[in-house]
Amino acid sequence: MSNFDAIVIGGGIAGASIGYELSTDRSVCMLEMEDALAFHTTGRSAATFLEALGTDQIRGLTTGSRAFLENPPEMIESAPLSPLPLLMYAKQGRSAAIKDFYEAVNRWVPNSSLLDASQVISYCPVMREDHVESGFYDPNAMELDVQAIHQGYVRGFRTNGGEIKRSEKVISLSREAGIWKIETSAGNTYRAPIVINAAGAWGDEVAKLAGVTQCGLVPKVRTIFMVNSPSGEETKDLPIVGDIDGAYYFKPEGNQFLVSPMDQTPSAPCDASPDELEIARALDELNEATTINAKSVNSTWGGLRTFVADENPVIGFDPEAEGFFWMVGQGGYGIQTSPAVARLSAALVRQQGVPEDLISRGVQASALAPGRASLKTA
DSSP, rough: EEEOSSSEEESSSHHHHHHHTTTSOOEEEEEEESTTTTTTGGOOOOOETTTTTHHHHHHHHHTTTTTHHHSOOOSSSEEEEEEEEEEEEEEOOHHHHHHHHHHHTTTTTOOOEEHHHHHHHHOOOTBOOOGEEEEEEEEEEEEEEEHHHHHHHHHHHHHTTTTEEOOOOOOEEETTTTEEEEETTTOOOOEESSEEOGGGHHHHHHHHHHHOOOOOOOEEEEEEEEEEEEEGOOOSSSOEEETTSSSOOOEEEEEEEEEOOOOOOOOOOOOOOOOOHHHHHHHHHHHBBSSOOOOOOOOOEEEEEETTTTTTOOOOSSSSTTTEEEEEEOOOTTTTTTHHHHHHHHHHHHHHOOOOHHTTTTHHHHHHOOTTHHHOOO
16 A cells, blocks of 8 residues: 555646646655556647637636746756747638637737738748638747657656556545545555546546546547648748638648647547548648648547536636545646646645736636536536
């Protein structure tokens, strides 16, 4: 039987980051059900840092993560950010949507600008001018090195004395005399007064095992595929491009483009597979809007992005289960928000409240709390 101050369930970016933050002053064990960390969601991320996207809480957490990612600690061995501007465009007749988007996000990305059709083409020459009416441009968007960030947190966690247990799926949680007892599929038992539920799409399943009221997590499949660029040309000088109506996006990747239909198909927690129908639809959208003229796709994969109804993360102690801390529902923004979410989570675990820099960005513990009204009324 192993005793710790806190046990983290899940070895993706959420588990690794909170494990690192908490292990600076307490003993922490991370339990991962797979034989490799970051297998399901973190390892399948499209790897972008986009401060304009998400809810206002997400934007506050993203902007609150930039300083860490721009000047990371030594445990992150390579620069995790590289320039990748964001270009959103509107089809003919949809300029009002671009203007509304700009007005909603300009305070988060003050260097952003509205574009006419010719400016859209100048930033992304593969777009068809007759398909575009206007656009939005954020020059400060970035690409993320997901592996560097995740492995950096893991490295820091281990340096702090944190223990990682792979292939140990939680099969039982119970609490007695102020201590959680966790039994795993490997036949091991772990004990701690605090359990951090960082299990991603499996978060509600972990809660059910613990006898804790579930918070309504909905995993949704996101499909991604690769296509060749025209004539095998390098794409590195192009932005990431998305349709303002959410039909698809594409991102430069060497002499290929990463493309996603931006599908959000509800799913049970699983090893997600790509949706072939969504691939076909997005390929049609891509070829209609651009001169990429993709005839076929290369590699394909699927991942899960997990949401609750209001699309804000769920972060905080459960109001009815002592010592059970939620850190789930990042909805596809888990990598770009991880520094701020981990700092916030660690502060809440330590009963210190929301960090001042996040308060200044509008981040509110009540808007993220597992007992918030929106979870009960959705």
